[in-house]
Amino acid sequence: MQLLSRHWPRIAVTLIPLVFALMHASGILRIGVLQRLDDIIYDARLRATMPGSIDERIVIIDFDEKSLAEFGWPWGRNKHAALVNELFERQKVALVGFDVVFAEADESSGLKRLRQLAQGELKDQPGFQDKLNQLQGSLDYDTVFAKAIEGRPVVLGYYFTSDRDGRVNGSLPAPAMDRAVLQGRPIKFTSWNGYGANLDLLAKAAPMGGFFNSITEGDGVVRSIPLLAEYKGQYYESLSLAMFRVLVGLPKVEPGFPPEKFLTRSYQGLESILLRQGSKTLAIPVDDRVATLVPFRGHGGVGGGSFRYISAADVLSKRIAPGLLKDKIILIGTTAPGLLDLRVTPVGETYPGVETHANVISGFLDGKVFVKPDYAVGFEVVILVLAGLTLAFALPMLSAPKAVAASAAVVAALVGLNFWLYSSYGLVLPLASALVMALTAFALNMSYGYFVESKSKRELANLFGTYVPPELVDEMVKDPDSYSMKATTKELTVMFCDMRGFTQMSETMEPTQLQVLLNSVFSRLTDLIRSNRGTIDKYMGDCVMAFWGAPVDTPDHASLAVKTALEMANAVRKLNEEHRTKGLPEIGIGIGLNTGTMCVGDMGSDIRRSYTVIGDSVNLGSRLEGLSKTYGVDIVVSESTRKLANDFVWQELDKVRVKGRDNAVAIFWPLAPVGRIDEGNAAELKAWALALKAYRMQDWEQCDVQLLNLQRLNAKKYLYQLYTERVASMRLLPFDPGWDGATNFQSK
Template sequence: MFALLHAMDILPIGVLQRLDNIIYDARLRASMPRTLDDRVVIVDIDEKSLAEVGRWPWGRNRLADLVDELFDRQKIAILGFDVVFAEPDDSSGLKRLRQLAQSELKEQPAFGEKLQQLQSTLDYDASFARALKDRPVVLGYYFTTDPRGRTSGVLPKPVMGPEALHGRPIKFTHWTGYGSNIQQLADAAPIAGFFNPMVDKDGVVRAVPLVAEYQDKYYESLALAMFRMMIGSPVVEPGFAQESLAGRNYQGLDHIRLRLGERVRRIPVAEGVTTLVPFRGPGGVEGGSYRYVSASDVLSKRLPADSLKGKIVLVGTTAPGLLDLRVTPVGEAYAGVETHANLISGLMDDRIPIKPDWSLGYDLVILVVAGLTLAILLPLLSATRAVVLSLAIGTAILALNYWLYFSYMWALPLAAALAMAGAAFALNMSYGYFVESRSKRELANLFGTYVPPELVDEMVKDPESYSMKAANKELTVMFCDMRGFTKMSEKMEPTQLQELLNEVFNRLTDIIRGQNRGTIDKYMGDCVMAFWGAPVETPNHATLAVKSAVEMSRAVQEINAENRSKGIPEIGVGVGLNTGTMCVGDMGSDIRRAYTVIGDAVNLGSRLEGLSKVYGVDIVVSETTRKLAPEFAWLELDRVRVKGKEQAVGIFYPLGPADSLDRATADELKTWNAFLKAYRAQDWDQCDLQLLNLQRMNAQKYLYELYSERVTSMRLLPFDPSWDGATTFETK
């Protein structure tokens, strides 16, 4: 069960997550081709380049020379920058010279003329922009999760807008800020891609977002931008999984489609529209996966002409001081630029490892099949045969997983299944598997006869926080009375009545305890008393109580439908709910005790249950409960002053979830609220008009007949300015 909860991400277990990462890393290293891909070249801003050219950042004039050399003399195919140019380059001193020409040297025309002649050579950003313009260049930039949403530079055009998703709630990797290139360079090279990796909880980079979201627009990664440019700049489209496989609520993409005319290329993606990096080898200059060329060799033209002809070139760095080294499954100081090179290679070869959207289903099937096999057979086998069975199942799970990875590049989970098989064997051999922990036994002895077992299981996690001592807490109490049992007892045999009563109580108890975390206080004849919020703290106790009442009313209707064909009379239900401060604890005598609630708020809940008959509804809820359950739409029944209370309280009836209220009911509720306003203002003519409208909408509603009679009686009385609109009940 723990393995299943971990697989479904309901109860993630950190050890299993780390083990899955270790297994994935081992599979990846075992499947790497470890061969040179000569299609991609990395121009490396390495220590040698920094020593020869100078510290980074270099002047943009040097970068312009680099671009010109790569395209004009080396004749490369595509150039991508794994760096960002977020600020203007003032290293030439042009900015200061312009200031001098407008201030101290303003009266020196010769200085101004000379500056005008030198301006084109001193404007390094303009030189770099001219080198980039009209060439197949992809600039790099980065996104951030800055809480202030700070930005710099200019973003490229997004590859998709929200309309492409057709309203589907796709979970993209989301960012709140960015650092991009200055306007001048962005205009010269309008195609750009972000170079953010995805860093797992253990600090390792295994995946990158292929497309990410910023302010409801969608932008491509550096590798995808370069790949699209290489194949003709196809349109990017979302690829949705088949609903039969992923379900209607699957909030992810199955793949990204690159459409160019009639040709479509599909790139599989995982959660967050990410893709795993298909690492080719250990990385670095000596790694043997890609050719590294020092940027200083390119700038000094030490490379023979056409050495890089037709190559895809990435400009990046391996210098430790420039902080672009990552921890990856294949190395602890892996150059970030090579991560993009790997992804470009994988896209060209259509060799991308993927965690499919159905991996959860695969994991659950393996866990259920292997788990049931072990659970059924292990207790029946001797120790030797149990060892053989456990090893056989573990080997089969491992072999299937590795075969799917090496054959189809499906990175499927494995740790939970292996851990489950090992734990099942170990626990089967251990007597401790059958022994309850001491804290659970003590709590079970203390609370087991009062509260649901599922709540006891929660209490076990922190046993010191619970006791039977009385305490004042805000809780929600319910009184539920069965209507019609008295008459039925006169017509039915005692055993038949007992059977029916037990059936009803079983259904209602399951709703209160099993589905909505309530505590059954007691059964009193044909009445059920329950409460929410103790002994386990339940912040949404009012919502759960209202939900229980609605479901109980529906369950009684279903029981009536089932019994109608048997000739059994129908039963009704009256439910009262109130929220307030109550005293809860273990109360009673030495002979008989109970974990129960008492107090004025409890008494009010009982009174409200009795009022359900008066207003012709099956549920009456106090105003305090209504305020704590805003998820429901409410019909105000009245303001009442019950026996034993001087203060009038509002009472309400739940119409259902507020977000699913139909138009007709909403219109009827609006008219009813207008009637109540007129009623409390003693405007009887307006009351008659609104009641007439209400009876046209719902002629069968008893509530409207009740108020019609009240209005008729109230007309006979003079206007009372002290009347608060409340109805007083003198009896219980």
């Protein structure tokens, strides 16, 4: 909840694309570019997954340029009859479907004119009427064609129209489905008010028929065809569905309603078309327009590699070997540009209309039907909510690289799920809104992070950059709202480090030399402080002040401060070795460390302020630094710091009562990390503990013995000489039962 409260503005910004995407998905605000992008995604996916192989089961007899050049156009029905006879008698085909409509009577034989002559000018011509009666059967091309298709598996094509007058022509086949079976459900069938169908004579000879209309989308591309269409309350089937039904034994067409256990009873959609024959039922999924997407196999046309094309002229002229087309499914149509049956599709801009039906029939035979289901809207909403909320709550809490990875993972999951449902189940589901939402959410999130949150981070870095190590600044900018210059009270460890011999050096060195030397020393010491997560408070002449535990919480602040002090003392020793080789004066340092409650924050005047610590614990740290010279050590640490830094070996120096404090404080000298003390030093510490115990008990004889032993072990240590002098002077005083063993210091 803390994370949410801290990042809610960024979460809200990231949710903006989700809101617009949901409005688009639900239809409240249709965004045309998203629909267009969905079409582009579908088209690209379709082209990428097309089999690109030829379906040998279906052959297209093509009224191509060759057929028009050889036999002209339009062909007389006698030629169509001869074509049909050739296909069934000599080629033994299984089924013929016409992507052509025969709406007007064929008068190309001249029979009508001969009849007029027989009743007029040549009425009295002997034998003319008899000859006419003999020729009439062969000259009535419509009858000839009707006889050729009668009783054979032939499906005639026709088309529906929508115009102001609702004109009709020809005779429609029987409807495939009656309104009554829909149980009053308002299904959104494609509906027309007119049609152009075949002559009644032909419709009776071949009662199976199907419309060859397709659905042209808003971008002018044909992607689907309706399987059933409504005309005056009756429902008619497409050419491809009619041909497929003939192939599988003319099953009954019924509506397929969604099962109530998955959808509510109020749902009025149609899930599929059912082809029922006895105990067998085949379900063909449809979308909300009772249409199916065309499962294009290739780029279309004679060279498309999806279906075999044979010129109608070659068939009519018997240039095709007998039986070559045995048991084939035949579609008769045209690719000639002048006959205007070329369409724009996702796989080609001049795609033969007849091949769209061939693709659908091929898909039916393979059980490969792609459809955008009615529940696509619900699916889109669910996916948007899941992906949008994931990004909205995850991105604000991640670094830029992780946010990129998370967004890429969400996009990959969206694309992968969508493609899996398409390839495995033939479901064409929306993807554009989710992709655009995810990418926009990422862009807005990163923009907000850069222009809004990064501003506060940069301000934070500017505020603390001169005090705090870069590593701590990096931690702070991850959550800038948790840090400020506002004063607060907390337990910290403070360090005062003073350079010894600075005054003497300033008297003997040029100012520029002194500046270079001082900068060199401070740079080394500062690097050590910052590398151990310390915060530089200020430089005061030849003294540097630092603290640990703020602005970033550091639980081990005492140990880090002691570790830094030891490293600083060692660095000064190495620096003095360099100075000796260069003839420069040696320097010394005194360090005081204290842990306690301090006030930390931005303090100062309206003219100048700094991030600093104040309080009694800070003053004690300063006093301890001053005592380092008194005890001849480079580091003096209070008892409070020693208790928290238990991973070091300590030598207690004394109990002191400094100016401004009534209570005595034990002070210590850190020797080294635990485990780095040799046996000699360990023995020395034991002897020192006995000496210090005797000292505080005012047992001067025993103390002298221990101090003598210590001076033999380490004659150079000033601490033992100091206590030897103290014992010598305190022998002169009487035993004091009220003495607490502390040394009083009245100066700073």
